[in-house]
Amino acid sequence: xxxxxxxxxxxxxxxxxxxxxxxxxxxxxxxxxxxxxxxxxxxxxxxxxxxxxxxxxxxxxxxxxxxxxxxxxxxxxxxxxxxxxxxxxxxxxxxxxxxxxxxxxxxxxxxxxxxx
Amino acid sequence: xxxxxxxxxxxxxxxxxxxxxxxxxxxxxxxxxxxxxxxxxxxxxxxxxxxxxxxxxxxxxxxxxxxxxxxxxxxxxxxxxxxxxxxxxxxxxxxxxxxxxxxxxxxxxxxxxxx
Numbered sequence: 001x002x003x004x005x006x007x008x009x010x011x012x013x014x015x016x017x018x019x020x021x022x023x024x025x026x027x028x029x030x031x032x033x034x035x036x037x038x039x040x041x042x043x044x045x046x047x048x049x050x051x052x053x054x055x056x057x058x059x060x061x062x063x064x065x066x067x068x069x070x071x072x073x074x075x076x077x078x079x080x081x082x083x084x085x086x087x088x089x090x091x092x093x094x095x096x097x098x099x100x101x102x103x104x105x106x107x108x109x110x111x112x113x114x115x116x
Numbered sequence: 117x118x119x120x121x122x123x124x125x126x127x128x129x130x131x132x133x134x135x136x137x138x139x140x141x142x143x144x145x146x147x148x149x150x151x152x153x154x155x156x157x158x159x160x161x162x163x164x165x166x167x168x169x170x171x172x173x174x175x176x177x178x179x180x181x182x183x184x185x186x187x188x189x190x191x192x193x194x195x196x197x198x199x200x201x202x203x204x205x206x207x208x209x210x211x212x213x214x215x216x217x218x219x220x221x222x223x224x225x226x227x228x229x230x231x
Contacts, residue, residue, distance in 0.1 A: 044224070045222050046159075048220070091158075102164055102210060102218060105158075105161070106159040108156075108158045
């Protein structure tokens with residue numbers, strides 16, 4: 001079946017430093033999956049951060065970027081300069097166009113702690 | 117105002133009992149979903165509904181039964197509860213199912229603990 005693997009556990013970054021959270025995926029359908037990054041801020045629900053549905057394209061939101069690399073089957077999340085308010089849990093996810101109706105397959109989540 | 121309401125926020129149950137998790141969405145969406153996140157595991161898809169019809173069921177057990185009394189409601193009934201059912205259950209919704217690119221909006225979750 002489909003699977004998503006992302007940077008495990010917690011990542012600690014100092015404020016204003018750069019960030020990368022790795023995400024690789026495996027999808028069973030013949031076509032290319034849609035890729036997403038979701039975020040859960042402390043005390044809040046899961047919300048979509050960005051999505052890319054076309055291979056080779058880049059998505060961006062709130063200073064975060066991720067590029068859909070179909071050759072490497074990767075969708076790494078990057079930010080040039082993190083802020084303390086970025087502290088949250090980040091989830092990489094895919095929906096397989098040939099699979100279940102809108103089923104999202106998630107990675108395990110990466111907790112980002114930004115230190116002042 | 118919250119757009120997806122899940123009740124209760126926390127729930128403690130005894131093994132063998134039955135519970136219903138409530139989900140209501142006020143986004144005008146036509147599709148709704150349930151996901152589950154057990155300790156140290158990724159969020160796991162359970163069900164998808166469209167216009168109150170079951171579209172996909174990826175749970176192995178019939179103890180989990182979604183119930184849709186209205187278009188914006190999708191409750192989850194869990195019978196014969198087991199400690200392994202302890203998890204946070206998330207309801208989600210999207211405008212539709214077509215194209216697989218519709219953004220899914222998630223509720224805050226119900227944390228279920230089975231003793």
